[in-house]
Amino acid sequence: MSMIDLGRDRLTYVALGDSFTEGVGDPAVREPGEGTDAQAAADGGLYRGWADRFAEHLAAHIPEVHYANLAVRGKLLRQVLADQMPAALAMRPDLVTLCAGGNDLLRPGADPDLLAAQLERAVRRLRDQGCDVVLFTGVNIASGFMRVLLGRFARYYLNVRSIADRTGSVLVDQWSMSVLRDPRAWESDRLHMSAEGHRRVALRVCDTLGVPTVERWDEPWPAADPVDWRTARSADARWVGQFLLPWVGRRLSGRSSGDGVQPKRPDPTEVRSLPV
Amino acid sequence: MSGFAFDRDGVLSYVALGDSFSEGLSDPYPDSAETPHGHFRGWADRLAERLADEVRELRYANLAVRGRLARQIVTEQVPRAEQLQPDLVTLAAGGNDILRPGGDPDQIATIVDQGISRLRATGAHVVLFTGIDPEFQPVMRPLRGKIAVYNMHLRAIADAHDCSVVDLWAMRVLGDARAWSWDRLHHSSEGHRRIALRVCEVLGVDPGADWREPWPESPQVAWADARRADARWAREFLVPWIGRRLTGRSSGDGVSPKRPDLAPLRVSG
Numbered sequence: 269m270s271m272i273d274l275g276r277d278r279l280t281y282v283a284l285g286d287s288f289t290e291g292v293g294d295p296a297v298r299e300p301g302e303g304t305d306a307q308a309a310a311d312g313g314l315y316r317g318w319a320d321r322f323a324e325h326l327a328a329h330i331p332e333v334h335y336a337n338l339a340v341r342g343k344l345l346r347q348v349l350a351d352q353m354p355a356a357l358a359m360r361p362d363l364v365t366l367c368a369g370g371n372d373l374l375r376p377g378a379d380p381d382l383l384a385a386q387l388e389r390a391v392r393r394l395r396d397q398g399c400d401v402v403l404f405t406g407v408n409i410a411s412g413f414m415r416v417l418l419g420r421f422a423r424y425y426l427n428v429r430s431i432a433d434r435t436g437s438v439l440v441d442q443w444s445m446s447v448l449r450d451p452r453a454w455e456s457d458r459l460h461m462s463a464e465g466h467r468r469v470a471l472r473v474c475d476t477l478g479v480p481t482v483e484r485w486d487e488p489w490p491a492a493d494p495v496d497w498r499t500a501r502s503a504d505a506r507w508v509g510q511f512l513l514p515w516v517g518r519r520l521s522g523r524s525s526g527d528g529v530q531p532k533r534p535d536p537t538e539v540r541s542l543p544v
Numbered sequence: 545m546s547g548f549a550f551d552r553d554g555v556l557s558y559v560a561l562g563d564s565f566s567e568g569l570s571d572p573y574p575d576s577a578e579t580p581h582g583h584f585r586g587w588a589d590r591l592a593e594r595l596a597d598e599v600r601e602l603r604y605a606n607l608a609v610r611g612r613l614a615r616q617i618v619t620e621q622v623p624r625a626e627q628l629q630p631d632l633v634t635l636a637a638g639g640n641d642i643l644r645p646g647g648d649p650d651q652i653a654t655i656v657d658q659g660i661s662r663l664r665a666t667g668a669h670v671v672l673f674t675g676i677d678p679e680f681q682p683v684m685r686p687l688r689g690k691i692a693v694y695n696m697h698l699r700a701i702a703d704a705h706d707c708s709v710v711d712l713w714a715m716r717v718l719g720d721a722r723a724w725s726w727d728r729l730h731h732s733s734e735g736h737r738r739i740a741l742r743v744c745e746v747l748g749v750d751p752g753a754d755w756r757e758p759w760p761e762s763p764q765v766a767w768a769d770a771r772r773a774d775a776r777w778a779r780e781f782l783v784p785w786i787g788r789r790l791t792g793r794s795s796g797d798g799v800s801p802k803r804p805d806l807a808p809l810r811v812s813g
Contacts, residue, residue, distance in 0.1 A: 381679070405696070419689010426674070426692050429699055430714035444700035 271478035272363070272400070278332040280536050282361040283319040284352045285368045287525070288404075289339035290532060291317015293460035294467075314532065316463075319365060321470035325479050327539040334536035336361075342526030345369045345383050349390050352531075357397060359536055364394050365473070367404040369428075373421055375519065380420055384427030391435050401437040402473065403428050407448045440476050442469065450489050456503075457511040548669045548708065548747045550631060556595060557603040557630040557806050560588035561621040564795070565636050565673075566608035567802060570725035571736040581799050585733070588634060590740035595632075596809045598749055605630070606803040611796030614638045614652050618659035621801075626666055628806050633663050634743070636673040642687065642694055644789065649690055653697030660705050670707040671743065672698055680719040681728060683782070708746050715742060720759050726773075727781040 272279075283289050296314040323335040336359060338352040348368040356364060369383045387403075394401050405425035409418065425443055432439040442448060445468070453465035461469065471485035495503075518524060550556050560566045568586020576583045588606055596602035605628060607621040617637040625633055637659070641652045663670050674695040678684035695713055702709045712718065715738070723735035731739065744751035765773075788794060 408693075408696070419692055422692035422696050423677075423688060426695050426699070426713055429696075430711055433709075433711060433714070441700060441703060443696050444703065 272326075274329045274479065276330055278334070279326065279330050279363060280334045280359060280361045281323055281326065281336075281363045281365075282356045282359055282536065283323075283335070283337040283339055284348055284356055284364060284366045285339040286343045286348065286371055287339075287341035287460055288370065289317065289319050289337065289365065289367055290341050291315030291320060291337075291339075291466060292341050293455040293457075293465065294318075294463040296320075316466070318461075318466040318469035318473065321467060322365075322473045322479075323539045325470060325474050325481060329479060333539045335533065335539045336531075336536040337533040338531040340526045340529050340531055342371060342524035342529075343368065344372050345386055349386060353390055353393070355534070357393065360397070361399055361536075363400045363402070365402040365404075366391065366394075369424055370406060370421075373417065373424055378420065380424035380427055383424060384431060387428065388431045388435070391431055391437055395435050395437065401435065402440060402477070403432050403437050404440045405429065405443045407445065407453075408443045409449075438476060440469075440473050442472070445469075445472060445485070447486055447489065450492075452489060452492070456507065458507060459511070459515075548632065550599060552598060553600050555601045555603060556599040556632065557628070558592055558595060558605075558632040558634075559625045559628055559630040559668075559806065560592075560604075560606040560608055560634050561617055561625055562608040562634070562636040563612045563617070563640055564608075564610035564730055565639060566606065566634065567610050568606075568608075568736065569610055569730040570727065571731065571733040583802065585736065587731075587736040587739040587743060590737060591634075591743050592809050594740065594744055594749060594751070602809045603630075603806040604803065604809045605801075605806045607801045608636075609796045609799050609801055611640060611794035611799075612637075614641050614655045614659075618655055622659045622662055624804075625668075626662060629666055630668055630806065632671070632747075633668045634671040634673075635659065635663065638694055638698075639675060640794075642675065642691055647690070649694035649697060652694060653701065656698065657701050657704075660701055660707065664705045664707070670705065671710060671746065672702045672707050673710045674698055674713040676712045676715070676718060680721075683728075710739070710743050710746050712739070712742075715739075715755070717756055717759070722759055722762070726777065728777060729781070729785075 287293075292315055294315055294317045296316045319337055319339070320335075323333060327333040336356075338355060339348075340351075343351070345368045348366075366387075369387065372378050372383055373380065391401050391403070405428055406421060409421075429439055429441075431437065447453065447468060448461075448465060453461055453468065455462050467483075468485045471481050471483055473479075474481045475485060566586065566588050568584030568589060569582075571585045571587075573583045573585050588608070592602060592604040596604075607624055612620075614637045617635070635656075637656055638652045641647045642649065660670060660672070675691045678688060678691065692713075699709060701707070717723070717738060718731070718735060723731055723738065725732050738755040741751040741753055741755035745755070
C-alpha cells in the first residue's frame with residue numbers, strides 16, 4: 269500500500285509512539301476559560317501535534333474518521349510495544365502510525381539492530397491483522413550535540429526503511445526533509461518539534477499517503493534574521509540549564525518525562541474535519 | 545518506486561556503472577588467471593544472462609572499473625551511458641569514497657545525485673544499491689555509522705528520482721564469510737550469485753532461486769587457523785591497500801571497462 273483509499277466511508281486510525289506522536293512542542297489551542305497552555309503542560313499537557321493534524325486532514329476527505337492516540341512522551345520502544353500495542357490491536361484499526369526508538373537511541377549502548385528486530389515483530393502483527401502501517405525515519409540532525417549519535421540513528425532509520433520494504437508498510441522519510449533542519453521547526457529544547465514543525469510533518473504524511481492538502485510541507489521558510497554569536501551562545505547556555513541537565517538527571521535516576529502521563533486520546537473517537 | 549516494465553519480444557539494453565562491485569570482483573571466469581588484471585563475471589553479468597532469457601535480445605555494456613570513486617563514475621561513465629541510451633542502468637558508487645579517511649557521505653551523495661539526475665533524464669530505469677552493513681567485519685565495523693548515513697542519502701535520492709533500490713544493507717545473508725573473497729572487500733562467486741538473484745527480484749524478473757537460502761552448516765574454524773588467515777589478509781591485502789591510498793594509486797589504474805559497448809549477450813550453455 270502506498271496510497272490511502274479516500275473513497276471509503278469510515279476509517280479507524282491509531283497513533284502509537286512517544287513525545288513526537290503525542291505532539292509535544294505543539295500546544296493545543298484552548299477555549300477561553302480552559303486555563304493556559306503552560307498550566308495544561310504542567311498538568312500532563314494537552315498537545316496537538318502532527319498526528320492530530322493528520323487525523324484532521326483525513327477527516328476532510330473521509331466522512332467518519334475515528335482516531336485514538338496512545339503515544340506518551342519519554343517512552344522507550346519496548347514500553348510503546350508493551351503498553352500501547354495490545355490496545356491498538358484490539359481496536360482493529362485500518363491505519364496505524366508507529367514511531368518509536370528515538371528515546372532508546374539517546375541512551376548509551378543502544379543497539380539499533382536489536383531495536384529494529386523488536387519493531388519488526390510489532391509491525392508484522394499489525395500487518396497480519398490487515399492493518400496499514402506507517403513508519404518514520406527521523407530528521408538528519410547534522411549539527412549540534414546530536415552529531416556524534418548520527419551514525420547510530422542512521423543505522424536505526426535504515427533498518428526501519430528495510431522493515432517498511434519487507435512488510436509493505438509506508439515510510440515517511442523525515443531524513444530527506446531539509447525544511448525540518450531549520451531551527452524554527454524545533455522547540456527551544458531542541459528535542460521536540462515546534463508547532464510549525466508538526467504542521468509540516470502532518471503535511472508530509474498526507475503527501476506520502478496521497479491525501480490532498482492545500483498547503484505544502486516543503487514551502488521555503490521566510491528569510492530569517494541572522495542570530496549574532498553572543499545571542500546564540502546564551503541560547504545554548506539556557507538550553508543546557510533548562511533541558512539538558514534535567515534530562516541527564518532523569519536518566520541517572522531512572523525517571524522519565526512520561527511517568528504518570530496517560531495517553532491523551534485513549535479510545536477511537538470521531539474527528540472533526542479542519543474548517544476549510 | 546515504480547516497477548520495471550520491458551517488452552519480452554523486443555530488445556532490452558542494459559548498462560552497468562560502478563567500481564569493482566559491478567565489475568564483478570572476485571567472481572572470476574575460468575580464463576581470469578591468464579587475463580591481465582583478471583576477467584570477472586559478477587552479479588551484473590549474471591543479471592544480464594538472466595535478462596537475456598527473458599527477452600528476444602539483450603544488449604549489455606559494463607563500464608564499471610575497480611577502484612573508481614563516485615566522481616570518476618559520474619564524470620567518466622555516466623556521460624557514456626547517456627550516449628548509449630539504455631533501457632536499464634545499474635549504478636553502485638561511493639564504496640571506495642566511504643572507505644577513505646575523511647570520506648564525507650554528504651558530499652559523496654551530492655555527486656551521485658547529479659549522476660542519477662542525468663541518467664533519469666534519458667528515461668532509463670535506474671537501480672541503486674545501498675552499502676553493506678559491515679557488522680560481521682571487525683576492521684570495517686567503525687564505518688557502520690558513516691555507511692548508514694550514506695545509505696540514508698542514497699535511499700532519499702532513489703525516492704526523489706523514482707529509482708529501484710537493491711538494499712544490500714538488509715541482506716543479512718551476505719554477513720557470512722562465504723559471501724566474500726579472501727580479501728574481505730569483494731564478494732565471492734556465491735556472494736555475487738545471491739546479489740544477482742536479489743536484483744532480479746527487485747526488477748520483477750523471476751530469479752529462479754532464493755537469495756535468502758541459509759548457508760550449509762560450516763565446520764568450526766580453529767582459532768589458530770583464523771589468526772593465520774587474518775595475518776595473511778593483513779599482509780597480502782590490507783598493507784598494499786593502505787600503500788595505494790598513501791601514494792594516490794588505485795587498483796583500477798590502467799584497467800579498462802570489460803565490456804565498453806552495448807553488444808548482444810550470448811548465453812553459453
